[in-house]
Amino acid sequence: MRIRATAVALAVALGLAAAPVAAKDIKLLNVSYDPTRELYKDYNAEFAKLWKAKTGDNVTVEQSHGGSGKQARAVIDGLAADVVTLALEGDVDEVAKGTKKIPANWVQALPNHSSPYTSTIVFLVRKGNPKHIKDWDDLIKPKLQVITPNPKTSGGARWNLLAAYAFAQKKYGSEEAAKDFVTKLYRNVPVLDTGARGSTTTFVQRGIGDVLLAWENEAFLAINELGPDKFEIVTPSLSILAEPSVAVVEGNAKLHGATAVAKAYLENLYTPASQKLIAEHYYRPAKPETVDPAILKRFGKLELVNIRDDFGGWSKAQPKFFGDGGIFDQIYKPGN
Amino acid sequence: MIPGFGISLGFTIVYLGLIVLIPLAGLVLRSAGLGWSELYRIATDLRTVNAIWLSVWTAFIAAIINVPFGVLVAWVMVRYRFPGRRLLDAAVDLPFALPTAVAGIALTALYAPNGWVGAYLEEWGIKAAYTPLGIVIALTFIGLPFVVRTVQPLMEDIDKEVEEAAATLGAGRFQTVRRVILPSILPAVITGFALAFARAIGEYGSVVFIAGNIPYVSEIAPLLIIIRLEEYNYAGATTVATLMLMISFALLISINWIQAMTRRRYGNG
Numbered sequence: 001m002r003i004r005a006t007a008v009a010l011a012v013a014l015g016l017a018a019a020p021v022a023a024k025d026i027k028l029l030n031v032s033y034d035p036t037r038e039l040y041k042d043y044n045a046e047f048a049k050l051w052k053a054k055t056g057d058n059v060t061v062e063q064s065h066g067g068s069g070k071q072a073r074a075v076i077d078g079l080a081a082d083v084v085t086l087a088l089e090g091d092v093d094e095v096a097k098g099t100k101k102i103p104a105n106w107v108q109a110l111p112n113h114s115s116p117y118t119s120t121i122v123f124l125v126r127k128g129n130p131k132h133i134k135d136w137d138d139l140i141k142p143k144l145q146v147i148t149p150n151p152k153t154s155g156g157a158r159w160n161l162l163a164a165y166a167f168a169q170k171k172y173g174s175e176e177a178a179k180d181f182v183t184k185l186y187r188n189v190p191v192l193d194t195g196a197r198g199s200t201t202t203f204v205q206r207g208i209g210d211v212l213l214a215w216e217n218e219a220f221l222a223i224n225e226l227g228p229d230k231f232e233i234v235t236p237s238l239s240i241l242a243e244p245s246v247a248v249v250e251g252n253a254k255l256h257g258a259t260a261v262a263k264a265y266l267e268n269l270y271t272p273a274s275q276k277l278i279a280e281h282y283y284r285p286a287k288p289e290t291v292d293p294a295i296l297k298r299f300g301k302l303e304l305v306n307i308r309d310d311f312g313g314w315s316k317a318q319p320k321f322f323g324d325g326g327i328f329d330q331i332y333k334p335g336n
Numbered sequence: 337m338i339p340g341f342g343i344s345l346g347f348t349i350v351y352l353g354l355i356v357l358i359p360l361a362g363l364v365l366r367s368a369g370l371g372w373s374e375l376y377r378i379a380t381d382l383r384t385v386n387a388i389w390l391s392v393w394t395a396f397i398a399a400i401i402n403v404p405f406g407v408l409v410a411w412v413m414v415r416y417r418f419p420g421r422r423l424l425d426a427a428v429d430l431p432f433a434l435p436t437a438v439a440g441i442a443l444t445a446l447y448a449p450n451g452w453v454g455a456y457l458e459e460w461g462i463k464a465a466y467t468p469l470g471i472v473i474a475l476t477f478i479g480l481p482f483v484v485r486t487v488q489p490l491m492e493d494i495d496k497e498v499e500e501a502a503a504t505l506g507a508g509r510f511q512t513v514r515r516v517i518l519p520s521i522l523p524a525v526i527t528g529f530a531l532a533f534a535r536a537i538g539e540y541g542s543v544v545f546i547a548g549n550i551p552y553v554s555e556i557a558p559l560l561i562i563i564r565l566e567e568y569n570y571a572g573a574t575t576v577a578t579l580m581l582m583i584s585f586a587l588l589i590s591i592n593w594i595q596a597m598t599r600r601r602y603g604n605g
Contacts, residue, residue, distance in 0.1 A: 069566045094568055150549055152563040191466050192549040194562070201441075206448040206465075324567060332551035334382065 026059045026261050029252075031081035033068035033155065033244070034197060035218050039117075039281040040085070043274065047265055059261055067195055068155035075099065075249065082253040082262045085246045087155040089113075089307070090314035092245045101251025113308075115243035116269035117283035120304060121163040123234040124203065124212040124219045131210045135236045136167040139211060140184040147209035149199045150192035151321075151328055156242070157196060158322055160213040161186075163240040165321075166305045170238060183331045204231070215242060216299070217282035235300030243307065360581065367574040378575045383551060384560065388579060391557040394468055395536035398475035399483075402532050403525060406483025413484070414491040428485070431478045436541030443474055444546045466548030471556065474542045479532030486528035490521045523595050530591040534584050 032040060044061040051059045064071065064079070068087035075081045076098035086092055089107065092114075096102035107113050125133050131144060139146050149157035161182060168181030191208060193199040196215065200222055203212040211234075214222070219233050246266050253262040268274055275285040279295045288296055311317040321327045367375065378384055413425050431439065447454040447464040457464050464470050494517060502512040540558035548554040557580055564573035 067566075069568075073565065073568075150563070153559075153566050155566075189550075190548065194544050194549065194559070198545065206444065207450040208448065208466075322567065324564075324569060324572060329383075329551070332383075334552060 024057045026057055026258055027256070028059060028061045028082045028258055028262060028265060029064065029080060030061055030083050030085055030265075031064045031071050031075055031079060032085040033071055033087045034065050034195065035156070035215065035221075036085060036244070037063070037065050038221075039278065039283065042277060042281070043269070046274070046277065047268055050268065051261065051264065057261070059265075061265070067153065069153075080252050080256070081249050082256060082258050083246065083248050083266055085244065087242075087244050088158065088314060089243065089245045090318045091155060092247050093314065095249070096247075099249070099251060101249050102247050103250065106247045107245070109248070110246065110266060111270055112286040113243060114245050114247060116246060116266070116274070116286050117244065117278040118286060119216045119242045119244075119283055120239045120302070121160050121213055121236075121242065122216045122219050122239065122300070123236060124214050124222060124231050125210065125234050127230050127232055129232065129234065133211050133234055136164055136181075136185075136238070137171070139164070139188065140181060141188075144188050144211070145190050145209040146185060146188045146211055146213065147191065147193075147199050147203040148189055148213040149196050150194055153194040154196055154199075156215060157199075157213075158318075159215070159240050159242040161321060161328060162307070162311060162317065163213075163236075163238075163305075165327075166240055166310055167236070167238050170305075179327060179330070182327070186328075186331045216284070220282035220298070233300070235302050238303040238305065240310075241304040241306040363574055363581065364578055367571065367578045370571050370575065374571070375575055378572055379579055383555075384557075384576055384579070386552050387555050387557040387560040388576070388583065390468065390471070390555070391537050391580070392583065394471040394556075395475055395533050395539075398472050398479050398536050399529050399533035401472075401476050402479045402483045403529050406480055406528060406532075407487055407521070407525060409480070410484045410487040410491055414488060428481050430481075432481050436478065436539065437545065439477060440474060440542035440545030443477060443542065444470075447473060447546065465546050466554065468547075468554055470546040470548070471543050471554065474546050475536040475539055478539055478542060479536050482532040482535060483525070483528035486531065487521055487524045490524040494520055519598075522598050526591060526595045526598065530588060530595075533591075534588055537580065537584055537587075 030040060030044075040061075040063055044063070047061065048059050051057060064074075064081070066074070068091050072084070072086060072091035072094050075084060075095050084092055084095055084102075086095075092102065092106065096104055096106060103109070110116070123133055123139075125131070131138070133139065133144075138144070148160045151157040151161050164182050164185050165178045168178040169175065172178065172181065191199075191202050193202055196218060199212060200214065200218065203209050204222060204226060212219075212222075216233075223231055223233065246269065248259070248262045248266060250259065253259045269278070270287060272287075272290040275287050275291050276295065278285045279288075279291050279298075282298070284299055285291050285296075307314060307317060319326060370378075409428060413421065413428075444465050445451050447457070447470060449455065449458050449463070449465070451465070454464055462469070464473060498516060499512050502516045507515065538558060540556070540562070543556055544559055547556060547559075549559060557576060561573045561576050561580075564570075564576060
């Protein structure tokens with residue numbers, strides 16, 4: 001008995017002594033898009049602490065940010081990302097197709113279609129809302145100027161066009177009317193910046209336009225940074241659920257011996273603590289029921305359509321709206 | 337033959353091949369894989385034509401503007417001594433050194449309707465930022481050093497004695513400039529023009545901030561290439577790129593030819 005207890009104690013002591021020796025330094029590369037910078041900075045620190053407590057290993061997550069499509073192409077061209085956290089499902093699909101390092105059914109790998117956080121498209125207007133912009137149909141009024149990035153170069157801006165389209169289709173009842181609506185809307189766009197941050201600058205710093213179509217989280221950040229005395233958020237009656245996608249690039253993670261940690265890194269995004277962090281960064285949490293309602297109060301209530309049920313998924317929406325000769329190109333066809 | 341010809345020529349060919357020719361050949365090969373009819377369709381697509389034409393004419397105007405002003409700047413730097421000359425001389429290179437995006441953002445801030453210059457232009461009913469005029473402004477900015485830096489050394493080489501000789505032979509001041517100074521710097525001016533022009537056709541970073549990027553109106557060819565890439569349409573992107581390459585190459589060759597003609601005519605260089 002005594003011998004056995006001693007043996008156990010010895011084994012535990014040995015195990016404890018051995019633990020620091022076995023502690024590994026793991027590097028993880030998360031290739032993401034632009035506006036997640038602040039969120040992942042905080043999340044990486046939290047995750048490193050958690051992982052250290054759980055396994056004793058040190059994990060350093062490196063971040064790469066840029067336009068979502070550009071980031072996807074970088075991974076396709078060989079950037080050794082362990083996880084991708086991009087703005088569009090379509091971009092992750094391209095990585096899966098182009099590298100074969102992500103399984104084709106990656107969307108099912110994590111809850112909520114692999115979208116741990118979502119956002120939506122809202123309006124940022126100048127303080128006092130001088131043009132009385134309440135909903136999408138106010139945006140096609142003559143002489144009104146709308147600022148939104150080029151959906152061809154900005155993955156995030158594709159949601160803007162789809163949100164407007166969904167609104168018009170619901171309100172006027174036909175695809176033709178919806179096409180006509182978005183055509184009128186883009187006629188009111190004086191500048192098509194190449195990225196979302198560029199459009200924010202055009203609206204905020206250059207003073208151009210009456211309304212900026214923005215991701216909700218970006219709109220909140222803009223107000224935080226520039227002061228609520230200059231701008232305000234208008235939540236339209238209907239918008240689209242923007243679902244950024246996350247996936248483990250299994251081929252790369254395996255190569256780096258980081259499969260377990262990469263999976264845990266993404267799974268951990270769904271825990272209550274992470275969901276709270278997400279809400280604090282103005283993204284809508286995928287599991288709002290786990291988050292303090294006081295934090296959720298900041299998000300305006302509105303009807304949300306989503307890409308799967310209302311547009312048949314990205315694989316259909318992408319070529320139809322944003323492909324060569326698609327609906328966006330038709331808007332600018334001369335004589336249209 | 338001067339010794340070392342073989343090794344230096346070999347090195348030149350390998351170097352040019354690695355740095356210039358192989359990447360460009362890859363580009364051409366990739367678009368050649370498309371087949372002629374598809375190539376023709378993209379090349380004659382109204383949007384492609386518009387974008388390339390916009391890039392070419394704005395680059396041309398910008399290079400033309402830079403010729404007289406670049407020569408003037410070079411002249412001032414070479415001929416006059418004044419306090420702050422070195423500082424000014426260094427400032428000429430700023431468009432080279434500055435990241436083009438920084439230049440684009442700065443110019444946009446300046447020429448936007450609420451910017452220092454833009455507000456003033458607005459009173460005259462001129463819109464600069466977010467129009468093709470804005471593109472010309474950005475391209476003029478990045479092209480300036482090319483003209484100044486190619487003309488400057490030649491100007492420094494002109495001996496005062498040559499001008500004095502012209503004067504003693506009865507030439508007026510204007511005649512001296514026209515018959516003596518201009519011919520000797522003309523080849524450099526043409527080179528400077530060609531460099532500024534070629535650089536401006538492909539410029540992307542500074543232009544996208546100031547252009548407005550509206551298809552058919554202010555969408556430059558390099559932006560169209562990026563747009564095709566965003567569509568994961570590598571073939572479309574390389575086709576536009578190959579077209580631009582061909583245009584630039586044709587322009588550079590014809591400018592070289594003009595330069596050779598002027599050299600022959602004035603018998604220098």
